[in-house]
Amino acid sequence: MSHDPCTNGISRRKAAALMGLATLGLASPAYAQEWPSRAIRIIVPYAPGGIADLVARLIQPGLQESLRQPVVIENKPGASGSLGTEFVARSQPDGYTLLLALAAPQTLNQSIYKVGYDGVKDFAPITLINTNPLVLMAHPDLPVRNVQELIAYAKARPGVLNFAGAGGLTQFSGEIMKYMAGIDMVHVPYRGGAPAVAAAAAGDVQLTFANYSDALTWMKSGRLRPLAITSSKRFAQSPELPTMAESGLPGYEVTGWSGILAPAGTPAAIIDRLAGVLRPLLTSAEMKKRMDTIGAEPGGTSPAEFGQQIAAETVKWADFVQRTGIKVGQ
The missing domain is CATH 3.40.190.10 (Periplasmic binding protein-like II)
Structure with a gap:
């Protein structure tokens, strides 16, 4: 990826989003009631078959049922997840293009690669879907x-x-x-x-x-x-497996997660409605069983809580990369 996070394209998109919000009266309830009037797509920034794709397809039926519109899963792999993530950052903030966000593209990639987005500023958090x-x-x-x-x-x-x-x-x-x-x-x-x-x-x-x-x-x-x-504690589904920290690397901890984000500037009423649909879905006993089958634990945090998590992890990884000088090829 060779784009700078502050490219003119993103700046124009943000300006358009702000104008749109002004026209909508800062995401009025009336606008949220009209949304959605057509299919919604969830961009998965990795290839089919992996956990990101599986998680997207786990939440797809519940979203379709609650929103009464088709929800289409679209895989856009490439550049260690950055390609699909940037695609959503540049999409219209109208609630019709969402991102199945993963920990690395959202919080780590901008510290080790050149990417065309800011994982915090260019997105509106909705909820944490799972940790693994x-x-x-x-x-x-x-x-x-x-x-x-x-x-x-x-x-x-x-x-x-x-x-x-x-x-x-x-x-x-x-x-x-x-x-x-x-x-x-x-x-x-x-x-x-x-x-x-x-x-x-x-x-x-x-x-x-x-x-x-x-x-x-x-x-x-x-x-x-x-x-x-790689997690800090042993995993309930495989309690016999030691952690990396227990195995002679104290302080080692890496935990994956996925969540749902929208482009920055998406009306707050749409964000709240999506969160209101997803959080009960994720905290249900049925979803817990389904998550167990793929070795994941369901989330269901609020938009604010999820945003705080993304920001904190971004700082953590940036600090680690700066301290260690780790280089990662793409």
Whole structure:
């Protein structure tokens, strides 16, 4: 990505949005009642089959039923999630184009890549959809059974190990491990989490950091060997898996999440209506069961709470990148 976050295109879009809001009387209730009058699309910035796509399709039926309009899922993968994210940042703030936002494109990418959007300023938060840990997994042919053995193996063979990822947190998890453990591994990029995990299972690469949902089937089948989980606490669905921090890397923590955002300038009444539909859906017992099947925990925060989370994580990752000097190729 080569655009500057303050491009003229985005500035013009913001100006148009402000004019539109003035015309609407700052998102009057009457306007919200008229919305939606046609199909709504949710942009997923990764390839089909990964957790972002799965989560979008979990909330799709409930949204359609409540809003009485079609909800279309549109995948726009590329540039570690930045391509689809920027597309939504540049879209009209009319409530008809939403983003299935993920942690890395929203809070991390602008610290390590050149992107054409600001993950905080160019979006209106609606709600957190889910959180999910990542899992470090090894191909069974790799003679390691835990993180300490992996680190020792890597130190004895600098540059020999490689790991698959889809950019974002799946790559950054490995970069953090390399930094904290003082080892050298090569990242092999894939266009989505599911293809990256499949490549590791096939033996094309030796390791992968994957969202729990992408890892689940391969772990159960024995095609990949789980070594540790990236969250700060053990995960209820796999309590036997130690955390990376427990495995000799104290302070290591990476947690994935997804949520729904709209372009900045979207009328507040539309944001409130979407949040009002999504939050009861996400806190239902039925959704909890569905989230369990993909190794995720449902969210349901308010727009303000979700906005605070995004802002705090953006600061956290920017500080980490600046302190460590970590470089990530795209």
